[in-house]
Amino acid sequence: MLWNWQLPDWPKFQYDAARLQSAEAQFLKGAGIVVGALHHLDGDARQGFTIELISQEMVDSSAIEGEVLDRASVQSSLARQLGFASDPRKANAAEAGAAELMADLYRSYADPLEDQKLFDWHSMLMKGDRHIKEIGAYRTHADEMQIVSGALHAPRVHFEAPPSASVPAEMHRFLQWFNDSAPGAAASMPAILRAAIAHLWFETIHPFEDGNGRIGRAIAEKALAQSLEAPTLTALAETIKRHRKAYYAELHQASQTNHIDQWLIWFADIVLEAQKRTIQKIRFLVEKAKLLERVREKINSRQEKALLRMFAEGPDGFRGGLSAGNYQTITSATSATATRDLAELVELGALVRQGERRYARYRLAINSGD
Template identity: 75%
Template sequence: MLWNWQLSDWPAFSFDPGLLRETEERFLKGAGVVVGSMHHLDGDARQGIVIELISQEMVDSSAIEGEVLDRASVQSSIARQLGFVSDKRRSNPAEAGAAELMADLYRRYAQPLTDEQLFDWHRMLMNGRRDLADIGAYRTHTDPMQIVSGALHAPRVHFEAPPSDRVPEEMARFIAWFNENSPQGGAPMPAITRAAIAHLWFETVHPFEDGNGRLGRAIAEKTLAQSLEAPTLTALAATINRHKKAYYAELQRASQSNQIDDWLSWFAGIVLEAQGRTIASIRFLIEKTRLLDRLRGRINARQEKALIRMMAEGPDGFVGGLSAHNYRTITDAASATATRDLAELVELGALERAGERRYARYHLAIATNARGVTG
């Protein structure tokens, strides 16, 4: 089987130019909703949502590749990188490097893409690594760059990238295309279409020894930000992580042809879902602040602790809802006290109850509204 880069029409991707017209319009409209929602936040809250969203992006982008980062450490590092007030939490090299990359992306999204920027990002991402021959440089090894699964004695090859000696030429062509098709370039492309092609193209070349998935998603975020002329807060990696199996399947399918209508359609759906999650997160922050303000002086310390713990889960809330047992674990309350506390929170409109007795589960009253936002 030939891969897309081995075909005679590479890299002349073909697609229906009108395929995503409606989706592109919805994305631009949603971007306006994001801006409008952010205006409802004060300076501290706005900083908080920026840190939360971009740190979650890197945590989820790393999770897609099987690397687990501590979200609190990444948040703390990003706050320091962006010059916000931060605690003194120490981060390990991987977390510090990931935070540096995301902060750089947030600050320098508008700049043209260059080899040097990619090399900087790779050095940040590989911070602390000692097992790679090429860090901050394109790969040079002679072994095939393959994505495989299965047993070592009988691996299944899902994709094979161009050999290392072709990477500089391939990347020069990619970077020239990326900048030419930017909003400031000679042939600007719609936001989602350009992001989808950029991500697929970069992943096809797979120019680095490691970190290509995370860098490719950062490039997609850069693309969207350039089109919106603002640092993007689109929860792209977080959404891809929720559809990880489909993501890899769609990438593999797209690597077999340069006709990419199916890939564009799938990626566009992910972008809209990601934008909806961003809007939900912002509105959730607004509503949880209002809720805590309304309840101030009306709830006890146990109830406040439990609510804050639930709110830390974000718009999706506790998986399956909060049980009385969860409440006792969080607050150290006795059984009768937990029952009374929870009943009061329902009466105050802070929680919604579903089920009876030991099957009762509680959800934040604001969580359902946040989940319903689609932009």
């Protein structure tokens, strides 16, 4: 099998940009909605949302690669990196490094992409790692750079990257293209098209011993941010994680050809879904503030605790809805008290009940959808 980089037309990707026109227009419209929705949040809420979303992006990006990071630790470290107040929670090296990378991406999204920037990101990401030889530098090992699965005696090769000796030249060509295709540059490209190609191209080169997926997704985020002329608040990694199996399948398919329409269309759908989730999260926060203000001084401490716990679950809420049993667990209320409290919350318009008696389930009375 020949990989895309071994084909004679590499890296002259072939595609029909017209097929993304609708997605590009939706993305730009969605960006305006994000900006408008953020204006409904006060300064503290907007700051908290930004930190929460960015930190969750790195947690999810790491999870795609099988690395588990503590969200609260990354969030606390990120807040410190951005100069915001935070709790004194101690982050480990991996969590602190991940937060440092995301803070740098947030601050320097408009800067050109250069080798040294990628080296810096890799050094941040690999803090405390003792398993790889080259940190903050492109790989130089003579062995094939392969993505494999299966047993050691019969491995399945999903992809093989260009040899290490080719990496400097490949990255020079990639970085020149990335900067030349930026908004206002010589060969400016639309947002989603550029981000999709950038991610695929970088993952194909696979220039580092480890961390290529996380850095590649950061590059896609940078491309989107540059097109919007603002730090991107798009839940890209979170959405890719939700479609992780398809993500790897599409990358594998795209690694065998330089005709990439299928990859572009899939990636565009992911970007739009990610943006939609971001809008839902912002609207959810706005509705949360409105609901709490509406019932303030009308609810008791148990009811407030339960509502805050439900809000902590985010726009998707409790799986299957809140039950009376859940309410008792959260508040330590008796069965009779839980029934009375929940009925009052429904009457106040804070909750919506579905079902009856022991099958009754409760959801927040808010709408954070389109």
